[in-house]
Amino acid sequence: MALLDVNELVKHFPIKYGLFGKVIGYIRAVDGVSFSIDKGSVLSIVGESGSGKSTVARCLLRLLDPTSGTISFEGKDVLSLKGKELKWYRKNVQAVFQNPFLSLNPRMSVESILTEPLRVHMGMDGSEAKGEALRLLERVGLSPEIAKRHPHELSGGQAQRVAIARAIAPHPELLILDEPTSALDVSVQAQILNLLAELKDELGLSYLLISHDLSVVRYISDRVAVMYLGRIVEEAQIDELFNNPVHPYTKALLSSVPEPDPKARVLRSRIILPGEPPSPVNPPPGCKLATRCPYAMELCMSREPELVDIGGGHLVRCWQLTSLK
Amino acid sequence: MAGFIIVISFIALGMISPYVLTRPEDAWGTTYDVSKRYLPPSLEHPFGTDEYGRDMFNRVILGARFSLMIAVGVVGLALIIGIPLGLIAGYFGGKLGNAVMRVTDMFLAFPPLLLAIALAATLGRGLENAILSLAISWWPWYTRLIYVQVNTVKSMPYVDAAKVMGLGDLTIMFKHVLPNALTPVMIQAALDMGSAVLEAAGLSFLGIGVQPPTPEWGLLVSQGWHSINVAWWISFFPGLAILVTVLGFNLLADFVREFMDPRLRITMMAKRVI
Amino acid sequence: MEFLRLEDLSIAYETPFGLIHATTGVNFDVRRGESVCLVGESGSGKSTVGLAIAMALPPNARVMSGRILYGGVDLLRLSEEERKKYSGREVSIVFQDPAATLNPLFTIGEQISDVLMSNLGLRKDEALNRARKFLEIVGLPDSERVLKSFPHELSGGMLQRVNIAIAISTEPKVLVADEPTTMLDVILQAQILELFEKLKRELKLTLIFITHNLGVASEVCDRIIVMYAGTIVEDGPADEVISRPMHPYTIGLLDCVPRAHIRDRKLRSIPGSLPDLSKPLTHCPFADRCEEVREICTRAIPTSIDVNPGHRVSCFKYIG
Numbered sequence: 001m002a003l004l005d006v007n008e009l010v011k012h013f014p015i016k017y018g019l020f021g022k023v024i025g026y027i028r029a030v031d032g033v034s035f036s037i038d039k040g041s042v043l044s045i046v047g048e049s050g051s052g053k054s055t056v057a058r059c060l061l062r063l064l065d066p067t068s069g070t071i072s073f074e075g076k077d078v079l080s081l082k083g084k085e086l087k088w089y090r091k092n093v094q095a096v097f098q099n100p101f102l103s104l105n106p107r108m109s110v111e112s113i114l115t116e117p118l119r120v121h122m123g124m125d126g127s128e129a130k131g132e133a134l135r136l137l138e139r140v141g142l143s144p145e146i147a148k149r150h151p152h153e154l155s156g157g158q159a160q161r162v163a164i165a166r167a168i169a170p171h172p173e174l175l176i177l178d179e180p181t182s183a184l185d186v187s188v189q190a191q192i193l194n195l196l197a198e199l200k201d202e203l204g205l206s207y208l209l210i211s212h213d214l215s216v217v218r219y220i221s222d223r224v225a226v227m228y229l230g231r232i233v234e235e236a237q238i239d240e241l242f243n244n245p246v247h248p249y250t251k252a253l254l255s256s257v258p259e260p261d262p263k264a265r266v267l268r269s270r271i272i273l274p275g276e277p278p279s280p281v282n283p284p285p286g287c288k289l290a291t292r293c294p295y296a297m298e299l300c301m302s303r304e305p306e307l308v309d310i311g312g313g314h315l316v317r318c319w320q321l322t323s324l325k
Numbered sequence: 326m327a328g329f330i331i332v333i334s335f336i337a338l339g340m341i342s343p344y345v346l347t348r349p350e351d352a353w354g355t356t357y358d359v360s361k362r363y364l365p366p367s368l369e370h371p372f373g374t375d376e377y378g379r380d381m382f383n384r385v386i387l388g389a390r391f392s393l394m395i396a397v398g399v400v401g402l403a404l405i406i407g408i409p410l411g412l413i414a415g416y417f418g419g420k421l422g423n424a425v426m427r428v429t430d431m432f433l434a435f436p437p438l439l440l441a442i443a444l445a446a447t448l449g450r451g452l453e454n455a456i457l458s459l460a461i462s463w464w465p466w467y468t469r470l471i472y473v474q475v476n477t478v479k480s481m482p483y484v485d486a487a488k489v490m491g492l493g494d495l496t497i498m499f500k501h502v503l504p505n506a507l508t509p510v511m512i513q514a515a516l517d518m519g520s521a522v523l524e525a526a527g528l529s530f531l532g533i534g535v536q537p538p539t540p541e542w543g544l545l546v547s548q549g550w551h552s553i554n555v556a557w558w559i560s561f562f563p564g565l566a567i568l569v570t571v572l573g574f575n576l577l578a579d580f581v582r583e584f585m586d587p588r589l590r591i592t593m594m595a596k597r598v599i
Numbered sequence: 600m601e602f603l604r605l606e607d608l609s610i611a612y613e614t615p616f617g618l619i620h621a622t623t624g625v626n627f628d629v630r631r632g633e634s635v636c637l638v639g640e641s642g643s644g645k646s647t648v649g650l651a652i653a654m655a656l657p658p659n660a661r662v663m664s665g666r667i668l669y670g671g672v673d674l675l676r677l678s679e680e681e682r683k684k685y686s687g688r689e690v691s692i693v694f695q696d697p698a699a700t701l702n703p704l705f706t707i708g709e710q711i712s713d714v715l716m717s718n719l720g721l722r723k724d725e726a727l728n729r730a731r732k733f734l735e736i737v738g739l740p741d742s743e744r745v746l747k748s749f750p751h752e753l754s755g756g757m758l759q760r761v762n763i764a765i766a767i768s769t770e771p772k773v774l775v776a777d778e779p780t781t782m783l784d785v786i787l788q789a790q791i792l793e794l795f796e797k798l799k800r801e802l803k804l805t806l807i808f809i810t811h812n813l814g815v816a817s818e819v820c821d822r823i824i825v826m827y828a829g830t831i832v833e834d835g836p837a838d839e840v841i842s843r844p845m846h847p848y849t850i851g852l853l854d855c856v857p858r859a860h861i862r863d864r865k866l867r868s869i870p871g872s873l874p875d876l877s878k879p880l881t882h883c884p885f886a887d888r889c890e891e892v893r894e895i896c897t898r899a900i901p902t903s904i905d906v907n908p909g910h911r912v913s914c915f916k917y918i919g
Contacts, residue, residue: 048784048785048786048787049784155872155873157872185640185641185811186640186811186812186813186852186855186856187640187851187852187855187868187869188868188872189855189857190854190855190856190857190866190867190868190869191855191868191869191870193857193866194866194868212784212785213785214785214859215856215857215858215859216857217859218857218858218859219857219866242859252786253785253786254859255789256785256786256788256789257785257814257859258788258789258792258812258814258815258817258818259814259817259818259858259859260813260814260816260817260841260853260856260858261817261841261842261858262817262838262841262842263842264858265817265818272786272789272790272793273786274790276754276756276757276787
């Protein structure tokens, strides 16, 4: 049984207009997304802005209520959890957000930030909590004097480490990482990625990594799902996706990643998609990529393909599998 | 900078004035000496004397205390009413939030001074009622300010993080949202004290609010009004005190605004952009 | 005479926290038609250099020393009058945030024609014609519609193309691009980088491209200048700097970039963090993070030395 199972998750945001807030349309941010995460593994969801990946994360964290679909964690239906059971879920599913200067309360000292989850979920108090907080700081590579500081006194890397320490404090099973390195400098990014990799092995964590950066995803994931306009268009084991991308969007995404090494660049087959994604308010009826896809046929414009397993757990949503493979 | 000095002096004066009076009976209005009526400003009486022979200098000094009391009382009470309302409306939003804000808007629609006058006239005269009626006309501004701030703060990632942490609404409201929403309101409140002094003076001038013999500045101006031709100093010096105090607060407000804005911008720049 | 020369450029910002030294002693020449990438992380000073060249420094910037010579003229010491001849005309700039430089209250047409009318003295209809031409060059064939639109009606990618169009519409000799794709998604970024390639070729622009992404740098430019804490640490042909980096910082930077196209590489990271920029530089700024640090690195500032024609490094490892 998988640790986390998501089935046909849908989230539509109503667009209201006028004095009385009449609903005139919907932003179809997530339009039917299914995936699962096995214990101890890392699934990444990759997509550009507007793909719906962050919305998926927010639904999983119950910061948003999905329009439809089911989420189950260790077999339990997440969306119906209340009271003690909800608290159990919160203890086990934690998050690290993109910008640590925004995700840490600027008025709290690092020590208070870390003791909060210890009090809520581990029943620790006073000196016991403070001691554990210092241990957490050490675990993420920070010195104990950081405990008395406030977030704005820290560097980006240090602040994100504090955010990670806070997330692992209640001993969760699953960490949802929403663009954890996008706001950091390159050299700091590497430090944080290494830390995340270590923690995963040491603490037996599972990760859901949301990112727009394919290089980051490659470094740390076991499986990757590519999202476009609210749908998963391709999903595969990590090396398989990078070595053998099938969906035109995945290919375009991969070939757009700037590659420093000129030798490696030559090996890449370039597709650059023209134009921009259509609005998620009125997505085209067929395949969402049809308006930009170099291989689009009439069928693609009118009917949306299903996700098909082309072998070894490699899923693709495209009508032209035989020619593209 | 000048604003800062003036405001500090005002506050200090307000706090210590009863203890530094040279002629306390004159200040408190417990005596009169008819032989000393209407004396113009001199070395012995720097601000002259009034129609009861009381030394105006002492009266004005003591007056600072009452003005300070009123300023703090009005603003404090308005905060106590306004902040919880704005916090609840902002955090929960929806129908509750709308309802609260509509009521707030209703109060905002009244010209504040007019409302204060009407309330004071209804409630009766006196210092406490003056404070109460001004506070009631004042709280909607703070509710609105806090409401806007809370709306911004509640969509911040650290509030999301608090929810993900499993904290309850009440805890989040008071521990995470309120402290971060408070700053602009507190700054505004501190600066509003100047306006409170002015409005209180207005009320006393009109005869509502503080009653004689309390030497509140507005009242002093009012009392000196009918003798303005023969004894200009009775209205002049209290009036000057009001002017300088309010000016001080306004200058401080400008300074604070200037100080806060680019400083925040430059802090952000220094962190990311160079 | 060199086309563009930066000589011993030291710029600091006045802040409530004191003077922050953004660049110290920056020296480099640019030939006509060259495309140079300034690469570095935050605090490297790369943006400051770019802004200085475009004469777009913020009001709290102080030029502590140095010159920027363009055709012999020091761009930093021009009068208001003289500045108008260069800024926007000879040298143009494209910024990072596509929406920030456009006024939300005016249409694109009004904003482009304003720029052209004031910089080139054209009439309104002439300006609009020219605008149409450049909008097509940047890949917006639907130029009529774009001209009539307000900024909020266009997407980020289109806005950035508009900004590029405005910047090149005065046919400048030098184009400074300050992280123009950082705020765009990766596919859009690829489109815009392709556009820069095309502009480079067809308009023979001299391009100063600022980025923190080494991949972007090597795709767009012939030459890479790596900056750290306000100084140039390495400067050479793009391919050579990437495949044969010499400065420990460049090596470290390349090692810590995760790569989509290369598998199974252990990600190394650079320990430590930037030095305090409020103190002027007294020794090699990378010393306390450098694996190969020696005694002299903590005492003196390294000068630059040629390790190959056109490739220089500022590091005591290579100085006798």
